[in-house]
Amino acid sequence: MVSILEQPLAIPGGLRLASNKSQSLRTPVRQARLPERLIVPLSQHIGVPAEALVKPGDKVLKGQLIGRSTDYISAPVHAPTSGTITDVGDYPVPHPSGLNASCVVIIADGEDRAADTGLKIDQVLEADPADIRQQVRAAGIVGLGGAGFPSAVKLNPGPDRQVELLVINGAECEPFISCDEALMCCCTQEVVNGIRIMQHSLGAQQVVIGVEDNMPRAIDCLGKSLEACGANNIRIVPVPSLYPAGGEKQLIYALTGKEVPSQGLPADLGIVCHNVGTAAAISRALIDGEPLISRVVTVTGAGVAEPCNLEVRIGTPIADLIEDCGGYTQDIAHLLMGGPMMGISLASDNLPVIKTTNCLLAASQADIPPPKAASACIRCGECVEVCPAQLLPQQLYWHAHARDFDKVQDYNLFDCIECGCCAQVCPSHIPLVQYYRFAKTEIWDQERERQSSDIARQRHEFRLDRLEREKKALEERRAKAKKALNKPKAGDVDDKKAEIAAALERVKAKKAQQDANAKNIDGLSAEQQAKISEIDKRRAAQNTTTGE
């Protein structure tokens, strides 16, 4: 039985970081300008990429399906505004590799005409949970906290699992990012509606919203809204602000004191965790009928003139968004998607905003100092103190450095959430997280290679089998042919004559049998019999004359 603690716990490890959120929270959330050209990637989530349903020249409406999901763990993609498709092809996407991926390019017509999506459910709080999941899936909703896991999958814990507690993650712990806080203040009603839909869909008895204690305004807004709609079974718990308290497993520990097992899921404890942004997106889809085509993005850092939070259409080029916020200042040094701890560095601003873009950080040198040269590990143990997953970062580093991928997994590499606390405190400035990321992708690659070599082995063995079978069949045929050739030559003619005689004999016997069995000459009258004998006589006479 999971219960919510009266007093939330402090997470193990973690760091107290300067929050740097106030600069983007000075103004309320506003709508971003609608760009002229939108680039919508077909893969903005964890899982199989969507499959494009449109081709260049097609006209689309806002909210129209342009990419359908092809697997259970996948999400569809919708047109963020009305316009014309100009291309379906590879464009740069925000990804650490800097590689291109399949995208749909739309030139907006400026009318922003909405399509009828059919996502609305009347009386949603009494609807069948399966229908709710179906519509959440159809709306392309993925976890908006940053991972982008399809939400419909998380709303389906399976028939043998009972969800006792729904945790709503509003503990936005990473510095600079304030999109969830802004959302909780500006769209409180949507967040609350979304939470109630999820609670109904999961059948969870308890719901708790975890919000960092340095967001009093968000806590106040949520409290008032919950009171207004009489949802007194939903609790708001302020958690101590400590990075990374907003990690899924960390937040669950802080709120319930329970640890999610290594490599397990919160569902193993009867808990499901969703982000506040996801809740708002679900409300928008199921109550207002709008699929996931926009989200709140924090644009901040000393490198941008007017830091703020904006409601941005998916597919908006980052350059347009920066322009909308007054452009770059002269302090701009790096552009990141995400925060300074876990964000990915972007090589250019010619990239689109995607479903998981929570923050664009135009950082100055002061915001993110350049990395210092790494020196040897001195085994001080600082990293162990701060690790929120209670791992041994120096051991992980040691084995990843030596490319010993078995050992690194023995130290539970895959429980690392890549929060960056260890690298932050490392006095030797070792880029620890980069080693863990390297080891993780290397292990995944080995796994893929092992699978493909297993397939190759099977195919090769099958081929050898087939060749063997064919060889045998050929040999049999040859042996048969040879046997036929090798039959004794002497008496050949006699044999054939005997065969012919036998055949004639058979024909005769058959004829005799037929005559004996002839039915049309049975029981004839005397007159008929006389006629037959007369005909027979004539025939015989004729035969003798022609014979002569």
Next chain:
Amino acid sequence: MLTAMLAIGILAACFGLLLGFSAIRFKVEGDPIADQVDAILPQTQCGQCTYAGCRPYAEAIAAGEAEINQCPPGGEATIQALADLLGVEPKPLNAEHGEHKEKRVAVIDEQICIGCTLCIQACPVDAILGAAKQMHTVIESECTGCDLCVPPCPVDCIDMVEVAQAIDSWKWPYPELAESSERA
């Protein structure tokens, strides 16, 4: 004296029977070491090791007839894994058998292909599709990049091309390279 001899004799007979019984009852089918070696080999089936495929090479290694450094597609990683498995010292790849290359796949130029089926017969994993006097094509996902289809082609229409880097199989680089470039 006699009792002792009798006792030893009976004991010896008992243990002999026990051993004989377990040799029959718990007999291991196949060659477990060759299986383990085969599981490590990349299954390219290219024959660069001079054996007719990965399985024969695995059996030769298990029998102690072949060295562990004859597999160019596997490269250092395979040699290391084999050395760990067999408890021997890893050796550098034997250059006689070729050098380690990034994974490639065969691509048939369909304009030039005359449909002679020679490549189909050469492919160790049946990854080429086609029939006599019909155009052939390679099933990319099944191709192991073994190069065996290239020499038999009478019109030279098969190219080995490097697999384009895909976003979902992209790997983070080893950080030391990043470090040294930062230092420079």
